[in-house]
Amino acid sequence: MTEVAAKVTSVDPPTTVDLVADTDYVLDSHEGRIVLISPACSPLHHGQTLIVRGVAQGLFTDADLGTYIGDAMQQHTYGRSLTTRYRDERGFLRYRHEPITLANLPAVEEPLVVYLAAINCLWTLATDAATDIDISTAEGTFVPRTQRYRQLMQHIGDATNGLQGRYNTLAQQLNVGLGRIEMFTLRRVSRTTNRLVPVFKEREYDDSSMPQRLLPPIDGQEYADESGVPSPAYPGLWG
Template sequence: MPTTTADVIARVRTELGDLGAGFLKSFDGGHDSYETGVRNIDGSSVSVRILSGGVSTPVDPELVMLDLRTGLLSLAEPVPVGDKLLVSGTAYAMFSDAEITRFVQTAARQHCHGQTLQTRYREETTGFIRILRVAKTLSNLPEVEIDAVAILATIEALWTMLTDASSDTDISTAEGTHLPRGQRFDQIMRMIDLLTDRYKKLCQQLNVGLYRIEQGTLRRVSYMTGRYIPVFAAREYDEYGPPIRQLPDRDIPDQDESGIPSPVWGGFGY
């Protein structure tokens, strides 16, 4: 069963303890905009109804505009005076779905960077054995790695909370009251360190993600041309098909950017 973003989001919300809570708000009629007092609302769970004479009538969603982040509700027409506006749904204390989705996507890109999934198959038309290599993404992520991605996404969320907590300062009053607001920063930082160690251990045990063991190939330089000898990926003994050229990264911190060619023979450069 393929992994979905919703599955990882649910795991991240469990890690953060941001599971959401239902709300029901009632407002008097006579206005076309209302402040619900609820933030980070789940848009798919929102229900807007008008209560008139004991009868509840749903409002057309096309006539309702709700800011899921701030909870500001606007209607195309004012609610009749004497009626009640009922707003219900689910809201989260820390992050909206859009924010958690961004954390999950960032974690998936980092965790899957440079990794592929390989499948061995026989080609029907020729009978040759080939290996299909596809980039690892969240959609084809093995189930055993879901926890690692969820932990990494949780770390991303905690870094956002840490940035907000960095502006909190301790408060001391003349009456002797002391509020150590800086403890919130320290607690979040300790949790980030613990989750980072947890993620690192999972990656090392499964040899996946950012802390996997990577193997490289030493590259040779031709004495005749001074150019790198091409490197090709190793293949199975029964794998048929063209060789796969590898292009390792080259660090060039002292690159000459003048554009002047280097003379090698007869005053000509290349």
């Protein structure tokens, strides 16, 4: 419920008092109800009538859609940034790395964000419909309430069908999204110190900025020694 107008009317004497939001009542927009908090109208006296008029969205409010679009943007642009080349005040060439937002999102990727936001919305509706069960009465009446859940899941689809398949196909063609192909740098271990060799981010040949250190994840933590016995190695030299 997005717009609410509430008032209290009395018969004797005939009066009408308009209630003020957050002063006389509190609105719960998700459940579509109001709670009277003002001592003047809570509880209602004998002969008083509470009149409430509200306008609500069909499925999702604008705030809900904004949340879904924000989640879709984070998923679609995860780990990506826009790189621009410029010359600073001292004449050196620099590279600016800006996170991708709705303001600088390429136009060709806008439908993909819409697809992903719609998929997230449909998953919410499917979760709500997952608890519905079919109704069958002794008179022969049958209400297939689970059909709503099946239709939602068919519309969402899988990796190749439905909205999810449409998004995956376009994302693969543009190599964007969480399933895009990425290149990683393998860590190398020095044979003299048995320590990982530092890895730095690749730069253009004319980039004069300071090198940026990278810390790729290291697997194999399940082989860690938890006995607590000290190792006879000299820290900083080898081992």
